[in-house]
Amino acid sequence: MKKKTAGINSGMVLLLALTILFLPTSVFSATLFFDDFESGLGQWATIGYGVVVTDPLQGDHALKFTAITSGGDILSNPVSNATGSYILTFDYLGTCTSGNCGGFIGYEPGDVWLGGTVVLPYAPDLLPDTGSWEKVTIAFTGPTAISFQLEDFSGSGGGPGDAYFDNILLTDADGPTPPQPPNGVAEPATMLLLGLGLAGLAGVRRKFQK
Template sequence: MKRSALLAFFALNFVAAHLFAAERVLLRENMDSDTSQWIGQKGDGSVPLFGQFIADPLGSDKKVLRFDKKVMGGDFFSKARFKAGKYRLSFDYLGTCPAKNCGGVIGISSDFPGRTTWLAGTAAGFPHTLRDSHQWQHYDLTVDAAFNFHLVLEHWVESAGAVGSVHFAGIELAALDEKGGVMAAGASTDYRNLTLESKVLQKPMRVQVYLPQGYDAKKKYPVLYWLPAFNNSESDALYNTGLGGLADELIAKGQLQPMIIVAPQADNSWYTNTASAPSERTFRSDRFGEGRYEDYLLDELIPWTEKQFAVDARPAARWIGGISMGGYGAVALALRHPTTFSRVGGHSPAILGAGRANYRFGEFVLNWLYPDAATRSVRDPMLLVKNAPLDGMQFWLDAGEQDFEILKESKDFAAQLKLRGAQYQFSSGAGGHDSFYWNEERLNRYLRFYGGI
């Protein structure tokens, strides 16, 4: 890690997130099993963890975490994401660095990576100093986190320090009450991982459902169908973005009506009926589900949801949205079924305009979704919007300022909505096709668009 990187990181990838577990100690890592509580700096598994659990080099019977590669960005991020507040963070540290600039760093980050506050390290300038004493040192820190965060472990790499010189053990994070005592965490966000046996797709389909705190089966709740992005699972779209936790917070503040959020398994299908029988296509390293995915969503998922949960089945209380491929699916499905949804969100939507084929699978997807002019006329949102009934629907189109082609397509689509006299809004902001744009503030805005009070 370079010194200039210690004060701030910028998030570049769509990320995972979570809230409190319902227990007194929120995170405990004894290094006695595996690295399942941790993930690399991009938050999607694409960056490996440059460390491993090993036997204590000083001979005790405990296991410890050792950073084992001298590389830039050897971050360990906790998969769990914790609310802003006061905490006790305790851990053991063993440093054996031969150089002054070598050693470990521990802190909290809003993202993978994101806004980062470093709590302790071996160099000057940290609130607490870690000692490279060649002996285990125990630390108890009080953390006053101003934002929702992941715990971050790091090591210096620009110095002459030898590989294997930084070790952590016995990490524990607990919430504190106002008097400084350890308190029980709040109720965990309610995510349900379920399976729907699809007849049209001839296989079980995973569904993740968020239920608001205090969910009452005797009431009726509006529902948001939240469609995953390309190569994202239903859990990536909902649990890993922390969307349910953000909804809990907004509901508690009186800014969002209690609502249900449903994220379906997508299989890179683009939410379209591409074949009468289910199969799979492969292009380079990407897999694309073929079959009646549109029929599955409309004819199976929605009725199943309304049967399983206390859903307000009126179109006025049924919303659909998503990011990237999910944004395309939301817009296309709403235009093809104009009386089904009342609020439609195309967030950085991959609308696939006629001229765009210059990304890794662009030409393949264009030819696959639009094999001829007749098929395109009933699938392309830019053509559908010219004639579809739009009464009763509200749209939100948005994209990052550096998401150049998708930004242009979103503006073009918004212009068509304006010509049709539709209810819509368009917005943009700093960022590209990444989590710097799809940050927590923007996810909160998305939620308020659908169910804001």
């Protein structure tokens, strides 16, 4: 029994070391805001025409709009970030047939629009209307306190309810990330993790040799 326990512990050491070593840098970024709409609209100060509905493709929950509008429709609670440097990631679904369903996302103050489904003087075309969920990532700089604004734009080729948002994640682009070793030389921490991994691998090998 002890030999079996020792083998399991070695394997766990190997798994832990490799997991930490290969974590993506995004894991280390500071999360400022996240909403998957599974708990309603509690993180949104102004609701407008936004409603939480069943995702038409995956069966969980997502945000859509019961009417088209302009100038911003649903506004989040304020988000603070001392650096003013952000990375925004979200899932977008456009179900219209025109290729311009009208989903737009931006922030206040300043009525800034980061992207939409058609090129406008104040917003690039970054949200693809493909009939499938698409992941969109936008890096931007702005004020140290912002509120998201989303809408189903009345000047689009779609209608109410054909633009969906989900899994809205905002992180600090200047947040902590694992330090990079100079000139390809491994850091002591990286060497330690590699050592733990090799030790775990050796333990697993000894177990199977007995």
